[in-house]
Amino acid sequence: MTDTNNQPSDRHRSGSAAPDPSDDAIGSALWQLTRFVVVWAWRLPVVTLSVAAVAVTGWRCGPTNAIIATVVVLAVLACWAVLDPASLRRITLDRIRFRYRVWSRYRHWTALCADCGLGRVRGEDIVVPKLLRIRFDDACDVLTIKPVRGQTLSDFIAATDALADAFGADTVSATRPGPQQIRLTVQRQQPLADPVTPAATDGTSGSSRAASTLSGHGRSQRAGVRITVGERGDGRPWQLSVAGAHILIGGVTGAGKGSVLWSIIAGLAPAVAAGQVQLRVADPKGGMELALGAPLFHRFTYRADTIATMLADTTAVMTDRAERLRGTTRQHVPTRAEPLIVVVIDELAALTAYTDRKLKTEIEQHLGLLLTQGRAVGVSVVAAVQDPSKDVVPLRQLFPIRIALRMAESTQTTMILGPGAVERGARAHQIPEHLPGMGYLAIDGTAAPTLVRAFHYTDTAIAHTVDLYAPTQATDDVGDGGTTEQE
Numbered sequence: 196m197t198d199t200n201n202q203p204s205d206r207h208r209s210g211s212a213a214p215d216p217s218d219d220a221i222g223s224a225l226w227q228l229t230r231f232v233v234v235w236a237w238r239l240p241v242v243t244l245s246v247a248a249v250a251v252t253g254w255r256c257g258p259t260n261a262i263i264a265t266v267v268v269l270a271v272l273a274c275w276a277v278l279d280p281a282s283l284r285r286i287t288l289d290r291i292r293f294r295y296r297v298w299s300r301y302r303h304w305t306a307l308c309a310d311c312g313l314g315r316v317r318g319e320d321i322v323v324p325k326l327l328r329i330r331f332d333d334a335c336d337v338l339t340i341k342p343v344r345g346q347t348l349s350d351f352i353a354a355t356d357a358l359a360d361a362f363g364a365d366t367v368s369a370t371r372p373g374p375q376q377i378r379l380t381v382q383r384q385q386p387l388a389d390p391v392t393p394a395a396t397d398g399t400s401g402s403s404r405a406a407s408t409l410s411g412h413g414r415s416q417r418a419g420v421r422i423t424v425g426e427r428g429d430g431r432p433w434q435l436s437v438a439g440a441h442i443l444i445g446g447v448t449g450a451g452k453g454s455v456l457w458s459i460i461a462g463l464a465p466a467v468a469a470g471q472v473q474l475r476v477a478d479p480k481g482g483m484e485l486a487l488g489a490p491l492f493h494r495f496t497y498r499a500d501t502i503a504t505m506l507a508d509t510t511a512v513m514t515d516r517a518e519r520l521r522g523t524t525r526q527h528v529p530t531r532a533e534p535l536i537v538v539v540i541d542e543l544a545a546l547t548a549y550t551d552r553k554l555k556t557e558i559e560q561h562l563g564l565l566l567t568q569g570r571a572v573g574v575s576v577v578a579a580v581q582d583p584s585k586d587v588v589p590l591r592q593l594f595p596i597r598i599a600l601r602m603a604e605s606t607q608t609t610m611i612l613g614p615g616a617v618e619r620g621a622r623a624h625q626i627p628e629h630l631p632g633m634g635y636l637a638i639d640g641t642a643a644p645t646l647v648r649a650f651h652y653t654d655t656a657i658a659h660t661v662d663l664y665a666p667t668q669a670t671d672d673v674g675d676g677g678t679t680e681q682e
């Protein structure tokens with residue numbers, strides 16, 4: 196982070212006071228010029244010292260020696276540029292570029308804050324927050340500012356839309372990193388604007404990355420531990436831990452829930468092939484979204500009655516494991532004999548909306564048990580939901596990992612991510628329609644939601660993953676033989 200020494204004034208006159216008659220225009224201009232030269236001489240010591248060396252030589256030893264000094268200085272700079280161009284650029288061009296950005300983007304800071312409702316009138320003056328530091332990242336500017344006395348984070352959150360317009364930015368979000376400090380993140384370019392293909396993050400696909408994770412030392416302990424499912428807003432791979440967690444994905448129709456589900460399934464596929472993970476998949480919307488992966492799944496079902504049976508069977512396995520593990524270990528370790536069971540449900544709300552009351556109650560009971568007791572014994576639930584209505588909200592707290600893709604309104608973003616997430620910049624309801632698969636990730640115990648985009652899995656990529664990793668025979672050695680539902 197870099198200090199802004201010539202920060203704009205945080206105070207200016209609000210009235211139409213006449214200029215001071217004693218102002219001397221020429222004196223003022225000279226003062227400004229001197230100040231400018233001194234400040235820049237201080238900021239660019241290499242240039243200052245070079246010019247000073249030539250000038251002093253010329254003054255003391257005559258013009259011929261000044262020319263020789265110029266040649267020597269240029270030769271030294273040329274050698275420096277060849278031997279260590281980065282350091283020379285850092286203390287010359289980068290500093291000029293930084294100052295230019297500060298000047299071009301924030302020279303009207305005082306007026307801009309006043310216009311966006313962040314000024315406070317003190318007598319004849321308007322006092323505005325003080326710009327302390329600016330950091331320029333690839334896609335955003337991060338401003339650390341000192342609020343005016345009496346201003347709170349809420350004042351800045353209320354002004355973020357106006358600030359975004361005034362800065363010509365996509366979005367502005369406000370947080371409070373400490374006392375008397377507000378941090379504004381000015382998003383200038385939409386990060387993750389291009390779809391992320393499974394091979395884009397590090398040259399390997401999510402699947403092959405997971406495979407390499409699993410193939411190394413401590414293989415069984417790490418089954419399904421960290422899979423790569425896309426990219427984060429800061430350019431790093433988006434990794435998820437499925438073991439010991441439940442994952443909830445929310446998003447309106449077309450938001451890309453399918454791509455998150457497929458990224459998770461494909462990430463786990465190598466562990467499925469190795470027999471360390473078992474996928475039990477319910478697709479209550481008629482099997483349209485997930486049927487392509489059926490050969491990878493231990494169980495695949497899309498009718499209400501068979502979904503209820505699958506959940507009941509899984510609850511039985513879970514209870515049996517809990518009986519055996521009680522007092523032995525606090526966290527289940529996946530093995531071939533006792534794999535991590537991942538229950539995948541596309542459209543959670545469909546399960547709680549069944550009209551057959553008996554079936555609905557049965558499904559809700561089993562789901563509740565899996566969500567409350569499954570994590571410690573190697574049963575994880577990954578569920579997608581279009582509309583996080585009242586039925587789903589109580590379940591939210593049972594999912595430690597929550598992903599809000601494009602939502603219909605801010606209340607829905609809050610329903611998925613939890614209170615305070617929108618204020619901390621997770622505006623899932625403002626994600627544009629043309630960016631499916633993009634969303635905000637909230638993990639219990641972490642401070643702020645993270646911007647993410649899931650891999651875009653085409654039908655061809657899914658078919659390829661299935662070809663590569665589908666087990667050749669049903670994994671029916673666990674007592675509840677694998678099935679794919681037939682109509």
Ligand SMILES: Nc1ncnc2c1ncn2[C@@H]1O[C@H](COP(=O)(O)OP(=O)(O)OP(=O)(O)O)[C@@H](O)[C@H]1O
Pocket residue numbers: 390391446447448449450451452453454455484581631632633648649650651652
């Ligand atoms: N991560 C992604 N990157 C790029 N395009 C994507 C991504 N995810 C999905 N898409 C595209 O967006 C469209 C909608 O995606 P998808 O069907 O996954 O949405 P959904 O939320 O599951 O919708 P529904 O609830 O109707 O099933 C598809 O055309 C898909 O190709």
